Amino acid sequence: MAVFGTVFMPQMTMITFENEKWSDAQVVSSQSINLHPGAHVLHYSSTCFEGLKAFRHSDGSIYTFRMDQNIARFAQSSQLLSLPNVDKQQISDMILNIVGQYANDVPEPPGSMYIRPTHIGIEASIGKAAAPSLSSMLYVLLSPVGDYFAGGAKPLRLLLDEDGMRCAPHMGMVKSGGNYASALPPIMKAQKEVQADQILFCPNGDVQETGAANFLLIDGNEIITKALDSSFLHGVTRNSILTLAKDLGMQVSERSLTVKELLERASKPGTEAALSGTAAVLTPVGTFVHKDTEYTVGSGAAGPTTMKLRQALNDIQWGKAPDTHGWLVKVK
Incomplete structure (x- = not known):
């Protein structure tokens, strides 16, 4: 099986924004991008x-x-990066058309077709460090993927970092490549020094998110996660999991969570922790590392509530449970 996200469909759909208007969508080769070396995105990171x-x-x-939620966040990211405003309906049509074209290549469960809309500034100008790109390119790339947990859902080991941040606070809710790149050095250091799988960024003791996922603490019938603000990504999977938790009668608390409270709760029997994201849905966390001390989360194994919530979401996605929230849009 190929590494997750490394296989692509041979074609994608693409539009460009020039002279203050968007072009019609075209289906082109997935290797057809032609960028000037002075393109704004290559120098000033105008990308989401x-x-x-x-x-x-x-x-x-x-x-x-939940395509509508992803498109809404995509439009928001574009706006916050001063990229040209996107047409949500046009993007929806692009996604449905290109997925429809490759409908036969959508894997059977537990696989899926990963969809990657991307928006980049393409104006050739290295003098625009303080000005937006007036032209841009938007494309939708497809990647068939297998089960993220093909080897089993192994609980993760997280380093709690109270000094650093994943990205600048005002950029947290923007899904931009620079945020991921800026988190790489501390993550790689944590992997080398304490064998952590990821860092849970907790600036000044405020539990936020990891380099690529939202964080959830499950204590009995309560699920706790940071309330939405501009400092971290507003995950669609996070929102979906919290909605399903409410459906199951759980108490959902979106509020500030300190490292002190996290560690106090983590050691209690039955406590669980998890990371939420599109790729893995919900990943169990088994260990926290904080100031050279290890803390086992609950039993240290994948918890039953984590796996129940993950299965509940998968069942809706795979059509095995009713879609009571109107999250699915039929392609074919």
Whole structure:
């Protein structure tokens, strides 16, 4: 099996913004991008993207999951980066058309078709360090993926970092490549020094998110996660999991969570922790590392509530449970 996200469909759909208007969508080769070396994105990081999935149901039909929410966040990211405003309906049509074209390539469960809309500034100008790109390119790339947990859902080991931040606070809710790149050095250091899988960024003791996922603490019937603000990414999977938790009668607390409270709760029997994101849905956390001390989360194994919530979301995505929230959009 190929590494997650390394196989691509041979074609993608693309539009460009020039002379204050968007072009019509075209289906082009996935290797057809031609950028000037002075393109704004290459020098001033005018780029954002999204990640969503399409799923195959047992009757052969194909559905996207929460596409409207991903497109809304994509539009917001574009706006916050001063990229040209996008047409949400045009992007929706682009996604449905290109996924429809490759409907036969959407894997059976537990696989899916990963969908990657991307928006970049392409104006050739290295003199625009303090000005936006007036032209841009937007494309939708497809990647068929297998089960993220093909080897089993191994609980993660997280380093709690109270000094650093994943990215600048005003950039947290923007899904931009620079945020991921800026988090790489501390993550790689944590992997080398304490064998952590990821860093849970907790600036000044405020529990936020990891380099690529939102964080959830599950204490009995309560699920606790940081309330939305501009400092971290507003995850669509996070929102979906919290909605399903409410459906199951759980108490959802979106509020500030300190490292002190986190560690106090983590040691209690039955406590669970998890990371939420599009790729893995919900990943169990088994260990925290804080100031050279290890803290086991609950039993240290994947907790039953984590796996129940993950399965509940998967069942909706795969058409095995009713879509009571209107999250699925039929492609074919």
